[in-house]
Amino acid sequence: MESVWTSVFDFRFESGELAGHSLGNLILAGLNEVTGDFGEAIRLAQELIGVTGILYPSSNVPITLGARAGRRLIHGQVNVMNTSGIDSVFTYPANPQVPKQVVDALDVARTIVIGPGSLYTSVLAVLAIPEIRDAVSASLAKTLYVVNLRPQDRETFGFNIADHIRALVKHKVVPDVVLADTAFMELGDAGELCESLNSQLVICPLADKFGILHDPALLADAFKEYA
Helix, strand or coil: CCCHHHHHHHCECCCCCCCCCEHHHHHHHHHHHHHCCHHHHHHHHHHHHCCCCCCCCCCCCCCEEEEEECCEEEECHHHHHCCCCCCEEEEECCCCCCCHHHHHHHHHCCEEEECCCCHHHHHHHHHCCHHHHHHHHHCCCEEEEECCCCCCCCCCCCCCHHHHHHHHHHCCCCCCEEEECCCCCCCCCHHHHHHHHCCEEEECCCECCCCCCECHHHHHHHHHHHC
């Protein structure tokens, strides 16, 4: 049964000064301030929501997300989230220190799952960190990219499945397998694109009954078959 804390961490403010901010991120920020150690803050957050497994931060230093949209430079996650026409994302600092455990985990992994999540402010926000991107590319693991179910207002407005894949490739990550559900987003030329990349495109039902979130059971079945 889903912990109430899981719902709390997923909550995102829709109005006021905190509009666009995730409550989970704010709790993590508070735990970090109290403990003075981001890794310890994540460990405590894991206990709150009952996570099974190990979570590592992408970096132990503060990072600001930036984006290029045409000639504009956008600063800050919320601002990036509310921007259309993004070309690429990057971080300040440009090459933040990554915990050794992250690189080691990617090195020995059998499968690396990328996504689902907000394309620029979640998925590519991590892959924009050079050491992580390079570790993913160097790993012998099979990489699975789970495409979002729908375009997001502003951030990926007007995107089809092929556009999502192109954004990943533009940030120098080429997945071995692309998992996509075409019920709520057009395919575009994803078939031809994946063929040119030597990637396997898998079209299958992945959405929950509301068509908003990925269904964990359907995702697990897809992972078992294609990982």
